[in-house]
Amino acid sequence: MKFVQKVWLRLLRGNYKWAGILMSVSIIIQVIIRSISHLLGKFPLEIDSGDFFEICIEILVLGVLGMCVPLRKRKDLHKETEHYPTMELAVQIMDGLPFGCAILDHKLRFVAISETLAKINGKTVEEHIGKYIGDVLPLITPLVLPRLKKVLEGIPSAPTEFKAPNPKKRGEESVFLDYFFPIRIKGQPGVYITVRDITEEELKREQTIQEEKMDSIGYLAGGIAHDFNNMLSGIFGYTELLLLDEKDSEKIKILKEIIAVSEKAAMLPQRLLSFGKKVSSVAKAIELNKVVHGMYKLLKPTIDASIELQLMFGDGLHLIDADSAQIDQLIMNLCLNAAQAMPKGGTLSIQTKNVILSDKECAAYGNLCPGDFVQLSITDTGIGMTDEVQRRIFEPFYTTKQSGSHQGSGLGLPIVYRIVKENLGFVHVVSRVDEGTRFVIYFPKGSKKMDSVIMRPLDCRGDHKGTILIVEDEKTVADVLAAMLQRLGYKTFVTGNGNEGVKLYSREHTQIDGVILDIRMPQMGGKEAFEKMQEINGSVKALLTTGYGHIGQEEEMLNMGVSGILDKPYTMQALAHSLENLLS
Structure with a gap:
């Protein structure tokens, strides 16, 4: 050594x-x-x-x-x-490297070039040798000439990115990184060039950036959803309390309308969470016609008035097994995309129907199993797409919109594709330039049954028995929840965070029949508070409330022993039945 x-x-x-x-x-x-x-x-x-x-x-x-x-x-x-041809050996060495190489003499003529770089330039090796770079690459030379001249003076050039046609995929561009080095050839200055294809690296970098953006949107959506649902909980609760005592029919009508509007508003945070991928997808039996009709109400005021929105519902439509929030997002993405394709107005049609796919059709549609399917078609009369665009529309970050446009980032249709695949379906596209586009989606007939929870008429006589501990950091939510419980006949303890809740439960657990825990609180969250309550009393009965959507932690807490989840905002009826199930 x-x-x-x-x-x-x-x-x-x-x-x-x-x-x-x-x-x-x-x-x-x-x-x-x-x-x-x-x-x-x-x-x-x-x-x-x-x-x-x-x-x-x-x-x-x-x-x-x-x-x-x-x-x-x-x-x-x-x-x-000594007898080996020097340049021939140099070319052999260059051809064995994983990037393109070339050598220019002091007059910027090609002395040698690798096959890789020749292909990037779209020419043969023979078309380069002995020729001035400007004659071979007239479009690129003006851009690189100042750098080449400096290299001939002995000054290396910094790595530079540039775009050029992809030699393997016609009609596409690739991103390359070049580097120019000064060398000596028979006593004269020369230039050694390396060119590396960094398209995949750039794509991964873009994907990482977009994923970080989506994560940021998700966290932002989660915060908005949490605060928004807490406020809606107050509106729901106090309106229902007023409704219970109101005798005037006109006022009852107004109060019911407030509740109906609040229910619609409660759907918005869920869609935000779904877009930001901060809500777990749960496949349930859903009626596609009802989902489409609900989205129609949201789309109608959203799209331009010059676009006519048509609905055509199939009769006796099969149920499908899917996540309703994902189907909402799928319909929204496709409809907004269609609306953007009709800047001068047109017709946007949404159609549903039952279909039976044969073996041959299933093989053509991605090896689906033959049988009963539900077809969802979204058709526009817009500008249409070329064959080349149709081949690439589901690629992440591919967009035909101008860079920096507020209309899209190339993620809408890839998200549609992901949702369809996650729900075991298939999407087919038919489009012609200046005639319009039709997206046809096939969902397999569902095997699940609709939730059969029957909500009995709300009994508000106030004869429910028991004491409930409320652990909720939002004062408005805590106050209205206490008022609702007291109206139902329950006694209540109220604390503002997990620490206070655990201390009070430690003192009074023999008197407490059930606990209502918010999952997100300062100082100590619902999960940790529940664990500490279990240490005090292994048979503690707890109901979890959340305004953030199901993001995985709730399922973990159910496995730990939490009896149920109550999503904010909730009605007094839903609260009453949840507590009956908790205490029974």
């Missing part, structure tokens, strides 16, 4: 020379290695004394290559290989 250490110290001081097989191509090989070194950087090396220092890949490879050939043999090796 001491001998190697001395050699390395000598190399690091700059007193090294590479004595390879061919001195005439050593500069080219050094430049190639330097290009690799530029990509890989440096790494630490430990010497006998225990000290560390950084060593560049360039120095490592060139130094080791030099040491691999004993000095006494180098002259013989050089004589044996």
